[in-house]
Amino acid sequence: MAAQDRSRNEASEYVLKVAKEHDVKFIRLWFSDILGMLKSFAITVEELQRALEEGMGFDGSSIEGFARIDESDMLALPDPETFQMLPWRPREEHTVARMFCDILRPGGEPFEGDPRFVLKRNLKRAADQGYTFYVGPELEYFYFKDSNSTVPLDVGGYFDMTPLDMATDLRRETVLTLDEMGIDVEYSHHEVAESQHEIDMRYTDALTMADNVMTYRLVVKQVAMKHGVYATFMPKPVFGMNGSGMHVHQSLFKGKTNAFFDPADKYFLSKTAKHYIAGLLRHAPEITAITSQWVNSYKRLVPGYEAPVYLSWARRNRADLIRVPEYKPGREEATRIEYRSPDPACNPYLVFSVMLAAGLEGIEKEYEVPGPVEENVYEMSEEERKKRGIGTLPASLSEAIQLTENSQVVRRALGEHVFNAFIKNKKIEWDLYRTQVTDYELKRYLPIL
Numbered sequence: 001m002a003a004q005d006r007s008r009n010e011a012s013e014y015v016l017k018v019a020k021e022h023d024v025k026f027i028r029l030w031f032s033d034i035l036g037m038l039k040s041f042a043i044t045v046e047e048l049q050r051a052l053e054e055g056m057g058f059d060g061s062s063i064e065g066f067a068r069i070d071e072s073d074m075l076a077l078p079d080p081e082t083f084q085m086l087p088w089r090p091r092e093e094h095t096v097a098r099m100f101c102d103i104l105r106p107g108g109e110p111f112e113g114d115p116r117f118v119l120k121r122n123l124k125r126a127a128d129q130g131y132t133f134y135v136g137p138e139l140e141y142f143y144f145k146d147s148n149s150t151v152p153l154d155v156g157g158y159f160d161m162t163p164l165d166m167a168t169d170l171r172r173e174t175v176l177t178l179d180e181m182g183i184d185v186e187y188s189h190h191e192v193a194e195s196q197h198e199i200d201m202r203y204t205d206a207l208t209m210a211d212n213v214m215t216y217r218l219v220v221k222q223v224a225m226k227h228g229v230y231a232t233f234m235p236k237p238v239f240g241m242n243g244s245g246m247h248v249h250q251s252l253f254k255g256k257t258n259a260f261f262d263p264a265d266k267y268f269l270s271k272t273a274k275h276y277i278a279g280l281l282r283h284a285p286e287i288t289a290i291t292s293q294w295v296n297s298y299k300r301l302v303p304g305y306e307a308p309v310y311l312s313w314a315r316r317n318r319a320d321l322i323r324v325p326e327y328k329p330g331r332e333e334a335t336r337i338e339y340r341s342p343d344p345a346c347n348p349y350l351v352f353s354v355m356l357a358a359g360l361e362g363i364e365k366e367y368e369v370p371g372p373v374e375e376n377v378y379e380m381s382e383e384e385r386k387k388r389g390i391g392t393l394p395a396s397l398s399e400a401i402q403l404t405e406n407s408q409v410v411r412r413a414l415g416e417h418v419f420n421a422f423i424k425n426k427k428i429e430w431d432l433y434r435t436q437v438t439d440y441e442l443k444r445y446l447p448i449l
Contacts, residue, residue, distance in 0.1 A: 025094030036347025136203030243300030279362020
């Protein structure tokens with residue numbers, strides 16, 4: 001028996017044992033569509049063993065980006081390593097648990113439209129070169145009174161110790177719930193804008209983290225809903241205020257050694273790290289439709305609100321697309337780069353995939369990294385930026401789609417199925433948006449035209 005099969009069997013046995021001990025009655029099977037929307041259906045504990053061995057059939061034709069009507073039959077095969085009880089479900093009578101699933105075709109082969117499979121394929125590309133990909137995303141979000149308005153719960157600012165209001169308690173309960181679900185949290189704090197908050201998960205391997213991001217977003221919303229308020233990961237819900245980002249700290253390890261660290265370099269960055277940064281910078285415009293996938297994402301990616309729009313890197317300057325946190329002696333394993341353009345409404349499986357693919361492209365082709373830009377790029381003239389070769393991210397979803405559509409790096413990273421389905425979906429979204437008549441147009445033009 002292969003080691004992989006043996007470990008899966010052992011994990012499955014453990015799940016069956018724990019389910020029995022904790023009187024689990026329902027198990028929710030979770031997976032993601034291509035846009036990163038969490039999908040779920042429930043099975044009873046009586047079906048659990050069969051689900052772990054064979055998977056559970058479902059109709060994939062109604063899942064965005066999955067299958068056409070003529071190829072709709074799919075199998076959801078639970079990953080026993082992701083088994084967790086849901087803390088917000090009542091346990092007096094029967095406990096509810098969840099597992100993330102890999103989506104298979106009826107014959108048992110992986111379904112190429114499954115975002116989790118897309119990430120696994122990219123992680124294999126890294127593993128074939130000896131690398132493990134670690135990520136630590138920082139997801140920001142807003143609390144509002146309800147889903148129909150942007151009335152804030154607090155008027156705090158960055159790192160403010162606001163009086164003990166509802167938002168503070170919501171954040172505390174969210175951290176405790178994540179902890180119950182086996183997700184380690186490093187920091188939680190108030191963000192720059194009113195009623196904007198951030199909870200940072202401890203870095204881990206990219207597949208585990210993508211599952212954690214999906215769980216995190218649900219937990220934040222679930223806790224808010226329980227208290228009669230609304231939490232949103234919309235990138236830019238309020239005009240004139242900071243939007244919400246998902247800065248992604250990332251590093252490559254070879255075994256237990258951080259491949260990004262070099263004690264002899266003035267920035268403590270290895271050649272591998274510099275090639276990786278160069279790959280991200282070169283391919284950043286092409287991957288932006290994935291990292292910032294909504295029309296609203298581009299309302300956040302504008303100069304002046306901490307969201308990066310210029311293709312530059314530096315150690316201290318938070319205006320740059322890529323920031324390299326300062327090295328602390330004795331903390332070689334913490335050497336990493338921070339990619340700052342993604343927002344928290346993305347599909348984490350696809351975002352981690354395209355970032356890794358862009359970085360590996362830089363390593364494989366040995367791209368040369370440009371010098372760091374420690375000055376404030378926002379304050380440079382357009383002419384100066386041009387002279388220094390500092391490009392920009394696309395300014396709209398339409399621009400981003402065009403760049404992605406012509407990208408061989410993204411096509412290879414996502415695979416034909418997801419690539420084509422994603423582009424098609426985003427073109428429809430852009431068409432729906434550009435044909436709308438907005439309040440802005442009515443207020444500006446109706447009185448004068």
